[in-house]
Amino acid sequence: MIEMDAEAFEALVSDELGRLPDEMLSGLDNVVFVVEDLPEDGSLDLFGLYDGLALTDRDRYGMGELPDRIIVYRLAHLDACDDLGALRDEVHTTLVHEIAHFYGIDDERLHELGWA
Numbered sequence: 001m002i003e004m005d006a007e008a009f010e011a012l013v014s015d016e017l018g019r020l021p022d023e024m025l026s027g028l029d030n031v032v033f034v035v036e037d038l039p040e041d042g043s044l045d046l047f048g049l050y051d052g053l054a055l056t057d058r059d060r061y062g063m064g065e066l067p068d069r070i071i072v073y074r075l076a077h078l079d080a081c082d083d084l085g086a087l088r089d090e091v092h093t094t095l096v097h098e099i100a101h102f103y104g105i106d107d108e109r110l111h112e113l114g115w116a
Contacts, residue, residue, distance in 0.1 A: 002081050009074045010035045016091045024099055027055075030067045031102060033095075037075050044076045048094040056104030070098040 004012070013035055017025075031052070039046050052068025072094055081087040097115050105113075 002078050002083060002087055004074075004078055004087070006035065006037070006074060009078070012088065013072050013091055013095070016088060016095055019092070020095060020099070024096070028099065028102060030065060032067045032069055034069050034071045035074055036071055038073055039071075044079045046073055047076050047080070047090065048072050048098045050098045050101035052102065054102060054104040068102060070095070070102070072098075 013033065017033060038044070039049065049071045050068070051071060072091065077087060077090050077094070081090055093115060097110055100110055100115060
């Protein structure tokens with residue numbers, strides 16, 4: 001387990017987001033990234049969550065829609081990682097995984113690709 005306060009973790013998530021390829025980020029529309037300590041059930045098993053409607057499931061997307069959310073859970077990451085390098089890697093993987101859900105890629109395909 002590694003210790004890191006919320007502000008430092010948010011900065012790390014932001015930094016890892018900035019390291020993702022432009023091609024991955026350029027299609028994101030009306031999406032916000034949020035850091036929370038834990039999911040509602042208090043589990044440490046969930047690293048992130050895509051809360052929205054995948055592009056492949058949309059027939060239209062208009063003005064006034066609430067943004068989709070990609071949530072990164074801080075305490076699950078800290079609990080699973082022993083050092084800063086492992087934490088960066090896990091946050092990176094979580095961001096790729098949840099962004100993939102935005103594009104309509106399901107968990108089965110992510111497992112096949114090594115991103116789950």
